[in-house]
Amino acid sequence: MKRVQLEIVIGTLLVLLSAAIMIILGFREPQRLADYEVRQRAEQIEFGASVYVTYCTRCHGTQAQGIIGSAPSLRDEYFFTKRVAEIGWQGSLEDYIVSVVTVGRQVSTRPELYVGSGKPAMITWSEKFGGPLREDQIRAVAAFIMNFEPYALGQVPTPVSLLPPVDESTPEGRGRAVFVAAGCVACHTVTGVSSGTIGPVLNGVATRAATRVPGLAAEEYIRQSILTPSAYVVEDFATGIMPQTFGQTLTEEQINDLVAFLLTLQ
Numbered sequence: 605m606k607r608v609q610l611e612i613v614i615g616t617l618l619v620l621l622s623a624a625i626m627i628i629l630g631f632r633e634p635q636r637l638a639d640y641e642v643r644q645r646a647e648q649i650e651f652g653a654s655v656y657v658t659y660c661t662r663c664h665g666t667q668a669q670g671i672i673g674s675a676p677s678l679r680d681e682y683f684f685t686k687r688v689a690e691i692g693w694q695g696s697l698e699d700y701i702v703s704v705v706t707v708g709r710q711v712s713t714r715p716e717l718y719v720g721s722g723k724p725a726m727i728t729w730s731e732k733f734g735g736p737l738r739e740d741q742i743r744a745v746a747a748f749i750m751n752f753e754p755y756a757l758g759q760v761p762t763p764v765s766l767l768p769p770v771d772e773s774t775p776e777g778r779g780r781a782v783f784v785a786a787g788c789v790a791c792h793t794v795t796g797v798s799s800g801t802i803g804p805v806l807n808g809v810a811t812r813a814a815t816r817v818p819g820l821a822a823e824e825y826i827r828q829s830i831l832t833p834s835a836y837v838v839e840d841f842a843t844g845i846m847p848q849t850f851g852q853t854l855t856e857e858q859i860n861d862l863v864a865f866l867l868t869l870q
Contacts, residue, residue: 645747652748655741659729661790663720666798668752671787673853675726676718679752701746705737706730719853779865782858786850794869803846804838810867826866830859 656668663675670677677683684697691713693700708728712720720726729735730742737745754760780797783789789798793805813822813829817836820828828835833846850859 648744648747649751651741652744652746652751655737655745656748659737660745661800662787662802663726665785665787666789666800668749669785672782672785672858673717673719673849674787674847675720676714678749679756681756681758684753684756698746698750701749702742705742705745706739707733708735719849775861775864776868777865778858779861779863782854782862783865786854786858786862788862791846804841806866806869809869811870813866823863823867826863827859830854830862 657666660668663671664678665671665675668678670680687693688695688697688700691700704726706729708724709720709726710724712718712725718725727735729737731738783794783797789800791800791803793799793801793807795807809826810822813825816825817828825836829846831851833848834843837843854862
């Protein structure tokens with residue numbers, strides 16, 4: 605075989621081989637892109653979780669379970685199946701979450717259930733309007749919230765209990781449930797219940813409470829701290845951080861139960 609003919613044969617084989625490789629890669633490309641999209645979504649959800657922990661737990665709870673009187677649950681069936689229809693939103697639920705986080709909410713849409721964190725009911729979070737979050741952070745936290753859907757709809761068992769197991773036949777047990785549901789877990793540490801760092805650690809608070817303010821017994825001091833938290837502010841903690849509205853958002857029975865629970869923390 606002449607040299608020219610050999611080069612033609614080799615060139616033809618290389619062209620055919622290249623074409624075969626391109627065809628194989630072409631068949632695999634959709635799966636590769638799908639796998640890439642899954643990885644990117646997972647990374648976005650993980651990033652969104654860190655954003656949520658930093659900015660959202662105070663109102664919506666450490667596990668997005670909502671806080672009584674303040675903000676709704678973001679991981680229940682109602683939120684994923686009825687919320688957008690209730691308000692007449694025409695887009696997707698994820699776009700709705702992005703919109704609400706971006707511009708906030710001047711007034712609560714359900715004031716009989718949730719008064720919000722103040723005025724406005726939910727602050728503007730987007731840096732475009734003076735908030736602290738970039739657009740990628742807002743979309744990431746929306747992706748994180750959307751990740752709760754299979755748990756909310758019962759398609760996947762919830763890996764952890766939203767509320768610590770309690771004996772609700774006792775005031776102390778009910779008070780522990782209030783401590784979680786009212787969002788205290790977002791700011792305070794109680795061993796076995798929460799790990800918040802914004803407010804004082806409450807381990808041993810029943811003992812310290814008896815000596816905090818002259819003339820106030822432990823129970824009186826704890827009750828005052830819940831209803832008028834600025835009356836006495838623990839050293840090294842800023843005033844005004846703890847919500848001033850628990851007297852309005854919690855019933856008298858809930859407050860009594862919460863005090864009973866905190867008095868067990870010797």
